[in-house]
Amino acid sequence: MLIETKLDILAAAPALLEDLLNEIPIEMYKQRRIPGKWSIHEHAVHLEEAQKMIIERFKRFQQEEKPVFEPYLPGTTVADDYLIDLDLNASLVAFRENRQLMIDLLRTFTAEQWTNEGTHPEYRHISALLWIRHVMMHDHFHMYRIEELWLTTDSYLRKA
Numbered sequence: 001m002l003i004e005t006k007l008d009i010l011a012a013a014p015a016l017l018e019d020l021l022n023e024i025p026i027e028m029y030k031q032r033r034i035p036g037k038w039s040i041h042e043h044a045v046h047l048e049e050a051q052k053m054i055i056e057r058f059k060r061f062q063q064e065e066k067p068v069f070e071p072y073l074p075g076t077t078v079a080d081d082y083l084i085d086l087d088l089n090a091s092l093v094a095f096r097e098n099r100q101l102m103i104d105l106l107r108t109f110t111a112e113q114w115t116n117e118g119t120h121p122e123y124r125h126i127s128a129l130l131w132i133r134h135v136m137m138h139d140h141f142h143m144y145r146i147e148e149l150w151l152t153t154d155s156y157l158r159k160a
Helices: 003-023 039-061 090-104 126-152
Strands: none
Touching: 003 039, 003 090, 003 126, 039 090, 039 126
């Protein structure tokens, strides 16, 4: 898949998230339908919280040769209810704005920067080119979880 196609998919994520949320009754947003798992609200605001880290990683791929990354592990460094207390509307606006900043940054990458290999303890290998796909999958994973929490009946919702 061409880089430009991936950038288009990434650029569309905020609108896709907003469209999805607009279909869901607001009273469902903060329900933790699976005990110990995130709510619709938490998945949505997490996308913006993670976006900040994602942009910084892309900047490091652009600026550093062979950057070394630390894991980003939500839920281990902040309180369990941290995401539930964030303002959803502000997060959606910030996600849209920061995603555009990320797309603008990525459009300046050279061929060498795309293939710059970093190291990360979670992954066998990581480069800016691989990271762009990883971010795309991350977006869609959380949007899938949002849709699952909305549409799935209680008797079919995964309890584990």
